[in-house]
Amino acid sequence: MHLIMNEENKFNYHSVFNEIVDSVFITDGNSAKIIDVNKSGCHLLGYSKEEIIGNNLYSFIEDNLSTDFPKSPSEIKMFGSVLLNKKIKTKSGDLIPVDMTLNTFTDETGNFVMTSLRDVSERVRYENKILEINDELIKSNTSKDKFFSIIAHDLKNPISAIISISEIVTNKKEEVPEEELNEFTGMIKSLSEHTYELLENLLNWSRIQTNKIEVSKSNYNLSEQINKIIKILSPTASLKNISIKNSINVDEIIFADSEMINTVIRNLVSNSIKFSMYNSVITVSSKSDDGNWYISVTDEGIGMEENYIKDLFKIDVHTSRYGTNKEKGTGLGLVLCNEFIMLHKGSIKIVSELNKGTEFTIQLPKENL
Structure with missing residues (x-):
């Protein structure tokens, strides 16, 4: 040329x-x-x-x-x-x-x-969309695997235990001392409550994954809600002689989805009971500034290391541990808490120290109060 x-x-x-x-x-x-x-x-x-x-x-x-x-x-x-x-x-x-x-x-x-x-702007857009869809599919498969794993093990095992203990109580009650029968009855109650809580978390989590859950906010009294949660969880806490203290102002009103926040706080308090020492205290408190409410659940438990904390809200990472009384969990409760707070456009902050305790703080944006 x-x-x-x-x-x-x-x-x-x-x-x-x-x-x-x-x-x-x-x-x-x-x-x-x-x-x-x-x-x-x-x-x-x-x-x-x-x-x-x-x-x-x-x-x-x-x-x-x-x-x-x-x-x-x-x-x-x-x-x-x-x-x-x-x-x-x-x-x-x-x-x-x-x-x-x-x-x-x-x-x-x-x-x-x-x-x-x-x-190649158009091609790059399609490539990015393909990568995005691929990531969603990976997350979906991970969620599905976690779901079936919980059903196969964490849900099946306590139900099997309930059936076995019930058979003993029903068929051999005349041969079993009354003290043991009372112990078996207590075990059935404890396993049933654990299974119900797990099933409720599974159903809520599955509704989030399929976009079948909506945030329905209203003004309500936070202190009254905490008192109801304490009443429900106190029998479990009493097994370790743990006291749950409500330090929230009796007139504290927040604007949020009361059912979602109830689930979140109940899961956090239940989690604190699981990892708290005997004869310790769990405190639920709150504060606010111009833009946000902050609700904290603080315990005197075994605490966590920093590298463990960063994975707590990841469904694809196994973070479940045994509690101080060998209680078993799935890790699903904390994942669900994070999902519910994200739906409120808020966040959960964790501060923890090994053998000293943990503080979970929920941040909720103020609006329409």
């Missing part, structure tokens, strides 16, 4: 050159200065032809990528002529993803590079 042409060839060259759909730049092979550019190139960059010619082509390339580009015909031949997923800067400051194709040619006036740029 020759840049020195007669008038007729020059006319044909520019006619074809300007009709090319891709953005094409002719640059000097040594300096990378732009000698010519077609209409598509001007449109892509948002500059006029006069503004583009004379500039170094690499000045339009995103800075942190420009060092990747071959600077001479010899480098192009050495490293290849196709560069994918690069970004070019437009006059308006936008960064447009492009694929680049570089070809070299020589005539009697010197060495030149023809660079073709193809806008």
